[in-house]
Amino acid sequence: MVTYSTWFMAMTWLFAPFLFNPAGFAWHKIVDDWSDWNRWMMNQGGIGVQPEKSWESWWNAENAHLRYSVLSSRIIEVLLCLRFFVYQYGLVYHLKISHDNKNFLVYLLSWVVIISIVGLVKLVNCASRQLSSKHQLIFRFIKLLTFLAVVTSFILLSCLCKLSIMDLIVCCLAFIPTGWGLLLIVQVLRPKIEYYAIWEPIQVIAHAYDYGMGTLLFFPIAVLAWMPIISAIQTRVLFNRAFSRQLQIQPFIIGKTKRR
Known part of the structure; x- marks a missing residue:
């Protein structure tokens, strides 16, 4: 039982940043993150190169x-x-x-x-x-x-x-x-x-x-982001109160504002 609980805790630590991020399952965001991460992995280190690079x-x-x-x-x-x-x-x-x-x-x-x-x-x-x-x-x-x-x-x-x-x-x-x-x-x-x-x-x-x-x-994460229904479900769960008040939150998520 301790083993299962330990694995569950490890999984929550790994995937929680994606689950509670409104753009965590946005496909274009995943592609950008993958490209940035690959660039970070492949860059040569050395004197003067910061850890974030x-x-x-x-x-x-x-x-x-x-x-x-x-x-x-x-x-x-x-x-x-x-x-x-x-x-x-x-x-x-x-x-x-x-x-x-x-x-x-x-x-x-x-x-x-x-x-x-x-x-x-x-x-x-x-x-x-x-x-x-x-x-x-x-x-x-x-x-x-x-x-x-x-x-x-x-x-x-x-x-x-x-x-x-x-x-x-x-x-x-x-x-x-x-x-x-x-x-x-x-x-x-x-x-x-x-x-x-x-x-x-x-x-x-x-x-x-x-x-x-x-x-x-x-x-x-990429497999789930590839299915649009997952992103819609996540948005609904995270912003349930906003939906109940009939607020339009999608423009805020994608970083756009509606013109009146």
Whole structure:
């Protein structure tokens, strides 16, 4: 019951700004917000770039306090992040591919998969920085090889180890919290590792997490905004008293005034 109430509270926090905004389900407003948000996500950060102008600057500002934390605070932060690994430990043993094997080796193999994913991200990121501008054909060929390697791995695992679609879903449910926990731990260790090659794929993964979260937030809102009846119902609910007094509120919502 606590889990359901927690999820309900999280959903209300995420979607309340849209539900109680008179223009929250206006299609043109959603399109404008999506464009602005994409621009914010893709803008490069750096010195002098404000957090409201770039995701990278915002991300650095949000975690800047960890640079000045004392050792005890960092240790506590790392210990709190370990809770995300519990999901992975519990779910990997429910995979059909494990054949009900409770050996600790199964858990270690799941970490091999995570390390492989980070390696692929590092490979694509390096290729993007070094080849995307001058050697587009080579860069696309590398992406094609990476895609074919991943697909081939899935096919081999499906044929040889009986990997199922449900296993892939369970893997996502297991690895997503683990990746988030790793990102939090890496932020604590950032002063020690940010000048090494491992830092760039970590930042790419953090960007992917936030981009995916934003997409999941925009998608249901866009679907509801696409249906005009939803906007009409929302307007009726929010301004029920105004409707009961026969007031014309639509001009105020769309920002226009009637000429007499």
